[in-house]
Amino acid sequence: MILQIVAGVVASYVVLSLVLLFFPGILHKKKQAAFVCQHxxxxxxxxxxxxxxxxxxxHAxxxxxxxxxxxDCHLSRDGRVVVAHDPHLRRxxxxxxxxxxxxxxxxxxxLTRLPxxxxxxxxxxASAFDDRSLPLLSEVFERFPDTPINIDIKVNRDELVAAVGRLVAQYRRQAITVWGNFSATVTNKCYRQDPSIGLLCSMPAVVKIVLSAYVGLLPFLPLRETFFEVPMPSILYPMVKGRFAKCxxxxxxxxxxxxxxLNHLRRRGMQVYLWVLNSEAEYRRAFELGATGVMTDYPSLLRHFLRDNPQYAAPGRRLKQ
Known part of the structure; x- marks a missing residue:
């Protein structure tokens, strides 16, 4: 009798999990974004x-x-939000x-030569470019007022999170800005600063989503994040050393x-971005897996790929010729 009850409970859980996996709207309100990005x-x-x-x-x-x-953003000594990847000035x-x-x-x-x-x-x-200065985030906002921008808060500094949040609010870009960091601590600070700004998944959030997917809990999991932005691990294979790391x-x-x-997250209104992909084979794999968008170092290559492969183009998206 007990085994029958347990079997019934397990069977009901599996069926319900599968139903919600494909129809998450039964349990969750679909997230609404002001934009959809492929490129x-x-x-x-x-x-x-x-x-x-x-x-x-x-150019992009x-x-x-x-x-x-x-x-990427850092804070200078005089409190300016600087667009730069590294905390130091190696580049x-x-x-x-x-x-x-x-x-x-x-x-x-x-430098004129950048890795x-x-x-x-x-x-x-970069020797052909006269202006290689590090811009301010405010300058980028002013130059591209209608372009969605994805901001990586590079260091755990309350002042940096607050300064970026103030700029986003000042330029009224909450609906077309995404921010966060691999660190859950930084991402939580971003959310507390302004929950109306699109939020990236931290690494712990990604792990939670993936693990819960394999035990059937993902369809029941509430998600405050709006963007699932992760690397395609296979691109890291040539960069790692040793058999264990490659495994x-x-x-x-x-x-x-x-x-x-990926498709379940999309059904819940989350956008799925895979990075950093730099070949047509990687672009194709990403879109076939269910990615909403691809992040690349070669915007011209991705533009040509999307133009030549209209089956991946989002409805209504106009491609640069």
Whole structure:
């Protein structure tokens, strides 16, 4: 009798989980975003312009018609929000100095040769660009008022979170801004600062979503995050050393890159972004897995891919020719 009761409970749980997996609207209100992005330019397109600069952003938006700019932020000593990836100035030739130790006016321009983090061994020649200065976030907001922007809060500083939040509110960009960090601590601070701004999943949130998916709990899980932005683990395979590390990357790819997870999140109104993908084969795999959008260092390449593969284009999206 007890076994029959247990079997019935388990069977009911499995059936209910499967129903909610495909019809999450029964339990959850679908998230509504003001935009849908397929074409996302990583650091403005680090393979085609000096990363995180106005020049790169102009190329991505004007020449490539990107749907979203991805960028990184730090705080200078005088409290200005600076668009830059690293806390130090290694990419400006002064690794011994940190952005937080200098006033904004003292920050040097980027080097003429910049490494591509997601293309091992490759670099971008920025010598043809006269302006390689690190811009302010306010300058980016002013230059691209209607372009959605994805902000990585690079360090755990209350002042940085507050400053970015104030700028987003000042420019009334809450509906077209996404922010967060791999750190749950930073992401929680972002949410407390302004819950109306789109929120990325921290790494602990990603792990929770994936693990709950395999035990059937994901359809029941409330999610405050609005954007599931994760790396495609397979791109890391050439970058890691040692058999154990490669095995872990392989396992992460097998567990994370599953259409049933990505499509469930999309049904709940979350956007799914995979990064940083730099080849047509990677673009194709991402969209076939169920990604909403792809983040790339090569916005021109992704533009041509979407133009040549209209089956992946979002309804109503106009592609730059």
């Amino acid at each position: 996302i330019s990583h650091r403005g397109g680090a393979g085609e312009g000096p990363e995180n600069t106005i020049a790169a952003f102009e 938006v004007v020449d490539c018609g990107t749907d979203m700019l991805e960028l 400006a030739g002064q690794p011994e100095l940190a952005i937080a130790e200098l006033d904004y006016a003292q920050l040097p321009p980027l 591509l983090d997601f293309a091992p061994g490759e670099s971008f020649d 872990m990357v392989w396992l992460a790819d097998k567990l994370l890159m599953r259409p049933f997870i």
